Amino acid sequence: SQLSFINVQNRGNFRWPYDGLYQDEDGTLSGVVGGIVLSPDGLWSTSTTCTQTPNFLNAKTCPSSVGRWVRYAFNNANLAPNGEALFIYDTSNHYTIVLNLKKRLTHPDGYMMDLLTRQSYLFQFNGANSSVNLSYTGVVYDLVPGDYLIIRHNIDYIPDRVYTTSSSILAASSNTPLTAT
Known part of the structure; x- marks a missing residue:
């Protein structure tokens, strides 16, 4: 100011x-x-x-x-040892590429990006077998009540487990896809 x-x-x-x-x-x-x-x-x-x-x-x-922007960071993705390029698509089919980098702000190595809230994004890893088995640990910073992010992955099988942690409380998993409504 x-x-x-x-x-x-x-x-x-x-x-x-x-x-x-x-x-x-x-x-x-x-x-x-x-x-x-x-x-x-x-x-x-x-x-x-x-x-x-x-x-x-x-x-x-x-x-x-x-709208509001938030930082999203994640690591420990079960990908190749060097990590894979992450392609992020929005609902208008625009995309950006996020690299797995060392010394991120909150993670020793991993992915970090700025995302607009109240949006849906498709995450795809380049060359990874992530459509069968995918896991990672992520954090959304400064998400306020009423805001949301929907992060989608193309998965070939129904996942065994999906965990979402909110304020240190583990939410129940669901077979129903998330929607913005």
Whole structure:
């Protein structure tokens, strides 16, 4: 809030995808009051709602009307030893690629991304046998009551178990797919 830049050409540069999110409370960072500044990815690079951020080397600004963003991170996926590239598709069939990287913010290695709440995403691992046997441990940060994420996987068989942990309480598994309603 109330940022000022004197003789500065570049206000920011995201070093890697999902480096962070900035909320511009008063418009002094991005020119959009309440806007969210984020690194561009395949889900938002083609968006007409989000615009190129002036004075940033590589950033998009989305208005707050787009919704709330949360960080999602996971690790311990039972994939190849080096991990596999993760393809994330939204309901409009836009996609982004997230790599398994070392030294993530909350996990020694794994996947980390920013996702828009109240959305459904399809996760597919490149070249992995994840359609038969898939497990991982993940955390959603700053999810508030009323918000949700639906993460889908293409699985060839009905899973033996599906666990969801919320506030340290294990929720009962269900054979019924989740919906946004």
